[in-house]
Amino acid sequence: MSVLLNTLYVMTHGTRLRLDHETVCMEAENGNKQLIPLHHLSGIVCIGNIIVSPPLMMKCADEGRSITFLETNGAFKARVEGPVSGNVLLRQAQYQMLGQKEKQVELVRAMIAGKIQNMRSLLMRAARETSHEDDETVLRKAANALAIALKHLQMADDINQIRGIEGESSKNYFQAFSAMIRVQRDSFQMNGRNRRPPLDPINAVLSFLYTLLMHDCKGAIESVGLDPQVGFLHTLRPGRQSLALDIMEELRSIFADRLALTLINRQQIGPNDFESRPGGAIYLNEKGKKEVVIAYQKRKQDELLHPVLNRKVAFGLIPFVQARLLARYMRGDADSYIPYLYK
Incomplete structure (x- = not known):
């Protein structure tokens, strides 16, 4: 059986992402909060003005998950990832x-x-x-x-x-x-x-x-x-x-x-x-x-x-x-x- 790990797309302006034990905690400006287990994710894509905490960045880098930042129109801006691996x-x-x-x-x-x-x-x-x-x-x-x-x-x-x-x-x-x-x-x-x-x-x-x-x-x-x-x-x-x-x-x-x-x-x-x-x-x-x-x-x-x-x-x-x-x-x-x- 093939397992397709999910990519988390975050698009709501002003959302904050932080590490909460082994989960990603998403907090919107209106106070809404959602927790997503890290092991469900292969990567995170932030579209627009999204704030990501350094501990979450380091955790994702250590475990091979990338965090990609896009402009609101979808244009690529940056990608945070860990050390290069592979053959x-x-x-x-x-x-x-x-x-x-x-x-x-x-x-x-x-x-x-x-x-x-x-x-x-x-x-x-x-x-x-x-x-x-x-x-x-x-x-x-x-x-x-x-x-x-x-x-x-x-x-x-x-x-x-x-x-x-x-x-x-x-x-x-x-x-x-x-x-x-x-x-x-x-x-x-x-x-x-x-x-x-x-x-x-x-x-x-x-x-x-x-x-x-x-x-x-x-x-x-x-x-x-x-x-x-x-x-x-x-x-x-x-x-x-x-x-x-x-x-x-x-x-x-x-x-x-x-x-x-x-x-x-x-x-x-x-x-x-x-x-x-x-x-x-x-x-x-x-x-x-x-x-x-x-x-x-x-x-x-x-x-x-x-x-x-x-x-x-x-x-x-x-x-x-x-x-x-x-x-x-x-x-x-x-x-x-x-x-x-x-x-």
């Missing part, structure tokens, strides 16, 4: 891959193939389910463009070439994204992907979900002893979690895009769940963020079949399974990296 020989193999072009290309090609196939799967499913002929045309056209991209990807032998194919595929995918919205279309229109800042409600939801997914991918990478900053698709840059971003690519449409569409189409979030900022920026408000986080955590508890393991695993464990498959490839225990494909 130094595995990290050595990871660093050596920086000088192995063929192995890098093979890995990146597999990751992007997984991403494009998962995006295409979402488009095709939406095309089958829609009752609007115009939407079906848009969705199938985008899906066909991704099918062509997959053929070009098979022949790509340079990472920059693969990045170009990925970029064009994402552009085609997001141009058709609004056709997957079945309700509230006046409020939810998307003209391509935009961020820093997001300029419409759909991009606001996606950016927030991508931040949550990034947190999980980084934790998965670290759990197997890899360095999350040394990636191959995303260029190396101080402070950038390049490998976590790499492994996140194939999971974006599965974890974030599908959930965003579900929340909108089921009207679990609506126009009142957003706020405007100077310069045209649109972000989820506190109510909207709570709704998205609850749905995200619930989604992670669902079980589905993993084709490589040939057994059911919790949805939230998929980044951890993929991180282990990635580690096997880097060590040379596997001939190829197999991306996760959603069925």
